[in-house]
Amino acid sequence: MSSDDVPHRIVCRLDDLLADRGMTLTELANRTGITIVNLSVLKNNRGRAIRFTTMTTICDALHATPGDLFTID
Template identity: 60%
Template sequence: MPPEEDHRVTVHLDRLLAQREMTLTELADRVGITLANLSVLENGRARAIRFSTLTALCDVLRCQPADLFTVEPPS
């Protein structure tokens, strides 16, 4: 497994929330996860995400996983 500092995944949760005029607190309530855990994901500090959480985020935000995440090319 690569070291954590090598992860190049960018999370676009802030952009999706702005487009949908939704707060992080509202999303946390609708998805059923804690605000703290959602904040860790939003800030790019999450080490993993459960498929059930990803599915719930996509359902609430009406998006696809590729709308939430991108992987930056290696430098």
């Protein structure tokens, strides 16, 4: 089994945070410079990894912490 096949229990709560803040994915993309495609991958829990700089940028834009953005299921 390759590392890509190993299931994980990390859940991205980006959709919830956007809804709580009344923000669209497009607005977040404009504020962060991260593409809508990359944000959508995270939002839909299809991401396999995230750079700390990307996480920091998202957290700054949403006034959130990594613990707000990700949970373990």
